[in-house]
Amino acid sequence: MSITINAIMRKDQGKGASRRLRHQEQVPAIVYGAGKEPSAITLNVHEIGHLLENEEAYTSVLDLAIDTKVEPVIIKDLQRHPAKNLVTHVDFLRVDMKKEIATSIPLHFMGEEDNEAMRLGAILNQFVTAIEVSCLPANLPHTIEVDISNLAMDEHISLTGLVMPKGVTITALTHGDIEAHDQSVVAVQEPRLMAEKEVVDSEGEEGAGDKVEGGDDKPEGDSE
Template sequence: MSIKINATIREDQGKGASRRLRHNEQIPAIIYGAGKAPSLVTLGLHAMTHLLEDEEVYTSVLDLSVDDKVEPVIIKDLQRHPAKNLITHVDFLRVDMKKEIVTNIPLHFIGEDDNAAMRLGAILNQFVTAIEVSCLPANLPNAIEVDISNLKMGEHISLTGINMPEGVIITALTHGDIETYDQNVVAVQEPKLMTEEAAVEATEVEGEEGAEAEDTKADEAKGDSDA
């Protein structure tokens, strides 16, 4: 099922023009890539906000209709208002359906309810929540599932342990030395181990703060002595 977004050509540029658009409940946007000149367009605020409630929109090839001319794009960047949950600008990247694209895809961890170790109180530690992949636009997945149902206490899954969809490649594993880039994605750990790690980190922070305080006292004492 294709996802369509309607847009219109935008002639005005600059902060003032963008401010007027937002005041009229419209969003300034830009389309670039595929060897073509960038195009400035305008989107409807309410339609785009509603569309972005579906997380698949962020990782789908979209049909962007500009004055009845449709071209495939992906959302490359979103800007939001720092205080309000409002979209202020959208960057679209044109897609050549015959050429591979590189983008980030979220990981969905499944099987937690079926994991025996977690039913006994183990904790799931997620090191990575999204990975960069390369594939043809037609093969672009909305998410990549990582099954942790059979993961035992102390075991982990790394990048090479993920079952990837056909035609989709993890870019980190294309750099030659796979072992160097094969980072852990998720692990099942004992709660005690997690607590001990947190305690060690807290102790290190307290030690650093204490050392800084002692240095400050020493500097103050030196200043009094010099006076």
């Protein structure tokens, strides 16, 4: 089932224009990618808010209708008001349905109630909650299921142990040295061992400086 979001083109840009739009219950947004010029657009705050109540919207190819033109996009980034939880800006990335895209997909851990070790008091430690995958837009999964029902005490599942849908690849495992990138995703551990690991991790983080991560090559937005 396709999901459509309506938008209109806009000419006014900048923080002042964005504030005026929000007072009018409109949300500034931008759509870019696929070798085309970026377009500044406006969304209805109620429509985009209702759309995002459906979690599948974050991992679906959407039909973005700008005036009379419709093009496939995915949500690449969005910002919310820190107090009101209203959407304040959205970045859409155009997609070519014939070319693979890379995007983050959440992990869904299942079988916890059937895990014998956890029934006896073991703790589930989730190291990763989402992974970046590469696939054709038509194959884009909404979640990656991780079955932990048979995971015994001190056992773990790594990236190479995930069961991936057909046509979907974990991008971290495409860089040549698979062992170097094959990180643990989830483990069943004794509570004491898990507490000790958390202490070690917190001590290792002390004194670390702020780290800036690189993002996609996209145009400057007009969000605040």
